Amino acid sequence: MRNLLNKAKFAFLLSIKPFFFRLNLLNKGLTLLIIAIFILPSHKIKSLWNNAKSGEAFEAYTETIPGSEVSFEMIPIQGGEYLMGSPENDPNHLADEGPQVKVKIDPFWMASTETTWDMFEIFVFQEQEKRLAMESGGLESANIPSVDAVSRPTPPYLDMSFGMGKYGYPAICMTQYSAQMFCKWLSAKTGVFYRLPTEAEWEYACRAGTTTAYSFGDDASKLDEYAWYYGNTSNGYEKIGTKKPNPWGLYDMHGNVSEWTLDQYNAEFYASLEDGVAVPYNPPTELYPRTVRGGSWDDDPEVLRSASRIPSNPRWKQQDPQIPKSDWWHTDARFVGFRLIRPLNPPSEKQIEAFWPEPIEDL
Amino acid sequence: MKNLEFNKSINRRKFVKSSAAAAAGGVFLSQLPSAASAYVGGNETLRVAVIGCGGRGTGAAVQALSVKEDVKLVAMADAFKDRLDESYDNIMKKHGKSGRVDVPEENKFVGFDGYKNAIALADVVLLATPPGFRPIHFEEAVNQGKHVFMEKPVATDAPGVRKVLEVAQKAKQNKLNVVVGLQRHYQPSYLELMKRIHNGEIGDIVGGQVYWNSSGVWVRERQPQQTEMEYQMRNWYYFTWLCGDHIMEQHIHNIDVANWAKQSYPVMAQGMGGREVRTGPDHGEIFDHHFVEFHYEDGTMINSQCRHIEGCMNKVSESFVGTKGRATTDGTTMITDTKGNTLWKHRDKNDPNPYQVEHDRLFSAIVNGNELLADAENGAKSTMTSLLGRMATYSGKVVTWDEALNSNMSLMPQKFSFDATPPVVPGADGKYPVPVPGKTKVI
Numbered sequence: 001m002r003n004l005l006n007k008a009k010f011a012f013l014l015s016i017k018p019f020f021f022r023l024n025l026l027n028k029g030l031t032l033l034i035i036a037i038f039i040l041p042s043h044k045i046k047s048l049w050n051n052a053k054s055g056e057a058f059e060a061y062t063e064t065i066p067g068s069e070v071s072f073e074m075i076p077i078q079g080g081e082y083l084m085g086s087p088e089n090d091p092n093h094l095a096d097e098g099p100q101v102k103v104k105i106d107p108f109w110m111a112s113t114e115t116t117w118d119m120f121e122i123f124v125f126q127e128q129e130k131r132l133a134m135e136s137g138g139l140e141s142a143n144i145p146s147v148d149a150v151s152r153p154t155p156p157y158l159d160m161s162f163g164m165g166k167y168g169y170p171a172i173c174m175t176q177y178s179a180q181m182f183c184k185w186l187s188a189k190t191g192v193f194y195r196l197p198t199e200a201e202w203e204y205a206c207r208a209g210t211t212t213a214y215s216f217g218d219d220a221s222k223l224d225e226y227a228w229y230y231g232n233t234s235n236g237y238e239k240i241g242t243k244k245p246n247p248w249g250l251y252d253m254h255g256n257v258s259e260w261t262l263d264q265y266n267a268e269f270y271a272s273l274e275d276g277v278a279v280p281y282n283p284p285t286e287l288y289p290r291t292v293r294g295g296s297w298d299d300d301p302e303v304l305r306s307a308s309r310i311p312s313n314p315r316w317k318q319q320d321p322q323i324p325k326s327d328w329w330h331t332d333a334r335f336v337g338f339r340l341i342r343p344l345n346p347p348s349e350k351q352i353e354a355f356w357p358e359p360i361e362d363l
Numbered sequence: 364m365k366n367l368e369f370n371k372s373i374n375r376r377k378f379v380k381s382s383a384a385a386a387a388g389g390v391f392l393s394q395l396p397s398a399a400s401a402y403v404g405g406n407e408t409l410r411v412a413v414i415g416c417g418g419r420g421t422g423a424a425v426q427a428l429s430v431k432e433d434v435k436l437v438a439m440a441d442a443f444k445d446r447l448d449e450s451y452d453n454i455m456k457k458h459g460k461s462g463r464v465d466v467p468e469e470n471k472f473v474g475f476d477g478y479k480n481a482i483a484l485a486d487v488v489l490l491a492t493p494p495g496f497r498p499i500h501f502e503e504a505v506n507q508g509k510h511v512f513m514e515k516p517v518a519t520d521a522p523g524v525r526k527v528l529e530v531a532q533k534a535k536q537n538k539l540n541v542v543v544g545l546q547r548h549y550q551p552s553y554l555e556l557m558k559r560i561h562n563g564e565i566g567d568i569v570g571g572q573v574y575w576n577s578s579g580v581w582v583r584e585r586q587p588q589q590t591e592m593e594y595q596m597r598n599w600y601y602f603t604w605l606c607g608d609h610i611m612e613q614h615i616h617n618i619d620v621a622n623w624a625k626q627s628y629p630v631m632a633q634g635m636g637g638r639e640v641r642t643g644p645d646h647g648e649i650f651d652h653h654f655v656e657f658h659y660e661d662g663t664m665i666n667s668q669c670r671h672i673e674g675c676m677n678k679v680s681e682s683f684v685g686t687k688g689r690a691t692t693d694g695t696t697m698i699t700d701t702k703g704n705t706l707w708k709h710r711d712k713n714d715p716n717p718y719q720v721e722h723d724r725l726f727s728a729i730v731n732g733n734e735l736l737a738d739a740e741n742g743a744k745s746t747m748t749s750l751l752g753r754m755a756t757y758s759g760k761v762v763t764w765d766e767a768l769n770s771n772m773s774l775m776p777q778k779f780s781f782d783a784t785p786p787v788v789p790g791a792d793g794k795y796p797v798p799v800p801g802k803t804k805v806i
Contacts, residue, residue, distance in 0.1 A: 125578065125673045155578040157613070159677030163694035166676075235695035235708065298712065318716040321546075322418030323425050323453050363425070363457045 058107065058344055060249075066189045067133035067142020070118045072111050074342060075249050079107040082204050083211065084280075085270050086307035090213060096267035097307040104278040105204045107344040110197070113240040113251050114259065114337050115182070117161060120171035123182045124153050145188040152185070153178055153328035158319070162334050164236030170257045170337040172237065176290050176312070177359045178328040179260045179338040184356045186340070193346040195355070196338060198281045199263045199309070202293045205341075206306045208248040213305045215246035215253065220301040227255030229304055233297040236334075254304040257337035258292040265289040265311035287360040288312055296335035312336075317362065327359040409729065412438035412485035414478045414500055415492030416450035419514055423489045423544075424450070426719050427512065428458045430726040435463050438470040438484040440477035442492075442596055447471055475779040482507050487729065493596075493605040494612065495519045495775060498526040501739070505534045505541075510729050512722065514544040516615045516746040517739070519607035521770040524747045531739035538735060542725045543742030545619050549724065550717035552696040552709040553620070559707065560624050564698055565685030568625055571665040573617035574678040575609070579671035582645050592776075595785050601647025603753075604774035604786050608649040610636075610756070611749040614669035618752065619745035620681045621657065621665045624690070628744050629657040629665075629751065631763040635800060636756030640672050644793035655752040667752060759800030770806045 064071040085100040086093045122129045126144070133142035153174075160173040174182070176196070183194045197205065212218045216226050223229060226246075228238045241251040253259075263269075264284035273280050284290055289311030295304035302308065316330040330336060346352065411434055413424040420441075428436055436454065441447040451466060458464050472480050478500050482488050488504045490497060490513035497517045504511050511534070518524045534541050547553040560568070583598040599605040606612045622628055634655030641651040652670040659665070665683075680693035688700045697708035728734050747768055754762045754770075776786050789795050 121674075128674050131674070154581065155673065157577060157580065158679045159577055161677065163678055163680060234705070235697065315716070318718070321422050321544075321718050323421035323450075323457070324418070361456075363453055 060112075061109075063190060063192070065119060065122060065186065067129065067136060067139070067144065068122055069132075069136050070116075070122065072113065072115075072119060072340070074109040074340075075112050076344075077105075077108050077110050077205050077248060077341075079105050079344075080204070081105070081276075082207060082209075084200055084203055084307075086213070086305065090305075090307075092213065092302040092305060092308075094308070096309050097270075099270055101270050101273045101277065101280075102275045103200050103204070103273070103280055104276060105201055106279055108197075108201065109342040109344070110205050110250060111340040112245070112249055114170040114257055114339050115179075116240060117166045117169055117171045120174070120182060121166075123185050124155070126152060143189040143191075145185060150185045150188055151181060153181070154326060156329050158331060160329065160331075162236070164334070165239070168239045170237055170240055170252075172257055172335065172337050173330050173333050174260075174336075174338070175326070175328055175330055176260045176262075176284075177357060180262075180357055182338075183340065187352070192342060193352055194340045194342050196260050196262045197341045198279070199261045199291050199293065200280050201341065202259065202261050203306055205248065205250060206246065206253040206294065208246040208250065210247065210306070213307075215306060216244075223254070223301055223304065227252070227295075227304055228297045229255045229295065230298055230300055237297045253294055254306075255295050255299070256297060257294075258296045258299075258310055258335055259294050260336065260338040261291045261293055263291045265291040265309065284357075287362055288314055292336050298335040314362075323363055325362040327362065407433075409434045409487055409726065410437045410485045411435065411487050411489065412440070412481040413450075413489045413491065414440045414481055415490065415496075415514075416441040416447045417491065419544075420489065420491030421450040421453050422718065423491050423512060423514070423722075424454050425457050426722040427487070427489060427726070428454070428461065428463045429719060430722050432726040432730045434487075434726060435465050437465055438472070438481035439466055440472040440481035442473070442475060444473045447473060479503055482509055485509060487512070487726070490514060493599040494607050495523070495599075495605040498523040498530075501527055502530045505530045505537070505539060508537065508539065510540045510725065511739075512542045512544070512725055513739075513742070515619075515742060516607050516611045516749060517543065517742045518746050519604055519611065519750070520772060520774040521747070521750065521768055522773045523775070524743050524750065524768065527739060527743040527746070531737070531743060534739060535735070535737050540725055540728045540736040541739040541742075542721050542736050543738035544718075544721065545616060545738070545742060545745065546717040546721055547616060547620055548623070548738070549720040551714045552692070552711050553623075555709055556690055556692065556696050556698070557623055559698060560683065560685075560690055561626065564688065564706070565683065565690050566687030568683050568685050569663055571621055571624070571663075571681065571683040573614075573621050573665060573667045573681045574669070575614040575617055576668060576670040576676060576678050577613075578673040578675075578677065579641070579651070580609075584645065590781050591788060592781050592783055592785050595647070595787075596781075598645075598647065601641075601645075601649050602785070602787065603648055604776070606649065607746075607750065608653075608753050609671055610650075610653045610655070610667075610669050610753050611746065614653070614667065614752075615745055615749040617669075617679070617681050618657070618667055618749050619741070620692070621667070621683075622741075622745055622748060624681070624683050625659055625663065625665070627659055627661075628748055629764060630660050631658045631761055632656060632751045632755040633761045634667075634752060634755040635759065637800070638797055644789060644795070648787055648795040648797050650756060650798070653752060653756045655755055657748065657752065754805040757798035757800065757803045758805045759803075760805075762805065766806055772804075772806060 058076045060075050062071050062073050081104050083100045084103045086097040133139045186194045208215050216222050224232055226244050237256050245251045246253055263282045266282055269282050292310045316333040317325045319331040320326055411427050413420050416439055439447055482504050487510045490500045494516045517527045580600055585594050595602045632655050636650040636653035638651050651672055655667045657665045682691040688698055690698050695708050698706045728736050751767045754767050787795055
């Protein structure tokens with residue numbers, strides 16, 4: 001099992017996380033050297049979907065994108081129950097954050113940080129994917145999915161980082177479809193099912209067991225320690241993982257960039273849920289609006305609250321002058337990125353195949 | 364007769380904060396004779412035709428049909444039937460229910476000459492074919508007395524630029540509104556920045572940098588049944604006579620901003636460029652990178668770089684250095700002093716869509732006669748500036764504005780038909796001849 005091999009590879013490193021993660025940021029080169037020493041010859045995966053039920057330990061691990069030296073950390077999020085939404089006595093409470101509803105969540109891993117340009121560009125530019133593969137173990141090891149299997153973004157007309165920085169910075173401006181296709185591509189390459197979180201899963205992870213406005217309490221003046229937002233950034237996002245994490249070790253859940261969830265945005269969704277509902281999800285049927293969470297460098301403190309919900313908007317493609325507009329890029333969503341999760345108990349291979357969406361034309 | 368010439372930039376400032384729906388400043392209303400527009404106070408439906416039905420033409424048509432005035436799309440023209448049909452379907456999906464699309468089959472014109480018939484049926488024409496055709500189409504539209512929205516650039520060679528300059532005068536004399544798709548002129552962040560620059564907030568501009576570095580655009584593959592002309596028309600981006608090269612087709616936006624900031628046009632240019640990555644037969648003859656020094660009359664030098672190569676540093680923005688500070692649109696539109704302290708920055712969270720504002724202004728001007736929009740002259744001169752850059756990189760020589768503008772080197776074919784021979788053809792290896800700096804003649 002490839003992932004067990006991964007485990008073996010990284011077990012010695014995992015014992016020193018999150019320190020390892022800081023090291024990763026500070027000195028990628030050294031870390032990569034260590035990883036390189038431990039790289040084992042790749043082998044064919046018999047079944048594409050490694051199933052966690054086969055006894056894989058539910059603990060943090062580092063995933064290196066095959067055929068590259070780019071890696072990210074996945075943290076286990078135990079299942080449980082929580083109250084989704086915000087109470088009406090929260091001074092910043094908005095109608096779409098209520099009524100509060102008790103929700104049951106299944107266990108999953110979540111990336112400790114937002115998806116970076118380092119990761120995302122390997123998906124956007126197939127030539128780059130091939131080049132990186134040649135540099136690190138050859139094309140064979142990269143598991144490059146065929147164009148028929150996974151569709152890829154059209155190259156962006158503009159510079160989608162808008163001069164705010166690339167490496168170590170969060171990827172932005174992708175549509176929800178684009179983020180989902182990244183997950184499909186990554187799943188095909190790794191043999192592990194990665195996807196976007198639902199709104200309910202996202203808020204659960206963001207709260208990390210807290211019931212306050214933020215995962216560090218109700219005091220917005222402490223935001224500076226935990227988050228990048230309009231009040232402490234100058235004109236753009238910042239490097240991932242440079243503020244304090246939440247109690248479960250997740251960085252930048254509040255601020256830096258808003259993060260895609262799977263759901264269609266519906267202000268009345270909570271009202272339709274039974275108390276104690278398991279894994280609620282509002283599957284999209286329309287292109288707009290869909291939900292992003294967490295607020296960004298371009299938002300004020302109240303938008304960064306755990307319960308705050310942000311609907312996507314056609315304005316996010318304002319500078320796209322073509323009709324139909326791009327399936328892949330939100331030219332004007334310089335504040336939207338995403339974060340990966342991986343369910344502990346993935347669905348069947350068939351269900352996964354059916355899970356990936358087709359784009360809805362944007363006219 | 365009062366002098367109808369007015370400073371557009373001053374006029375535009377009035378619109379910095381006006382939303383798409385806000386009424387335009389009525390300052391000029393009293394100054395314009397009612398003949399300024401055939402539609403002042405009228406309530407006839409304005410008929411629109413779109414020439415060139417690709418993604419941008421379709422986008423322009425959808426925006427034109429989204430204005431608050433009474434408008435209707437009545438005619439479409441494209442070289443290719445499939446492009447026209449696809450465009451029509453998309454416009455119908457967007458505006459079919461509004462009753463603003465009325466294009467019967469006989470008003471869908473396919474081929475090189477359809478533009479004349481489509482223009483004849485309309486009051487306002489949208490010109491969005493590949494840029495090589497723009498001078499011909501613009502001339503026809505103005506000769507037929509129509510208002511125009513046209514995409515940038517407005518030509519791919521000097522004779523084309525001169526034609527547009529000539530027609531621009533005629534449009535002005537005949538009170539025809541002309542908007543050019545250099546939409547930064549309709550974007551609040553740029554309007555506010557330019558107001559501040561022109562008010563002296565960064566002092567005198569002494570230098571600057573403008574960029575369009577990206578990973579490139581689409582490629583359309585050759586199909587077995589295509590003639591050479593059809594192939595080039597489909598894969599038009601990679602042929603200089605059609606596209607002008609990406610320094611003209613895209614980077615003109617940033618070069619135009621330099622001219623706007625300087626309130627003048629360069630007197631000469633020199634630069635370098637080539638094909639580093641896009642070297643195969645699929646990529647025609649254009650370069651994949653250019654770097655140009657534009658010299659202005661007062662000695663200011665503005666550097667321009669554009670690149671279409673994957674995996675490199677990307678940037679699409681402008682920066683200007685003044686004697687008192689700096690202005691930039693890189694990421695955030697802002698002004699700093701020479702020590703880097705922020706003096707002003709623009710938050711664009713709720714700005715209107717400049718692509719829509721272009722059309723809101725155009726149709727409002729036609730109906731209300733509150734202003735006469737005359738973008739063609741600057742559109743032509745900024746097109747000339749980007750062409751000057753291309754001449755410099757292709758030749759490797761210093762090229763002056765005057766010799767470039769007066770050049771009689773035409774890139775356009777003698778005959779427009781799918782069985783005609785285009786101006787460039789591939790060699791035995793399938794590759795096209797490409798410019799060689801130091802050898803290629805451009806004047």
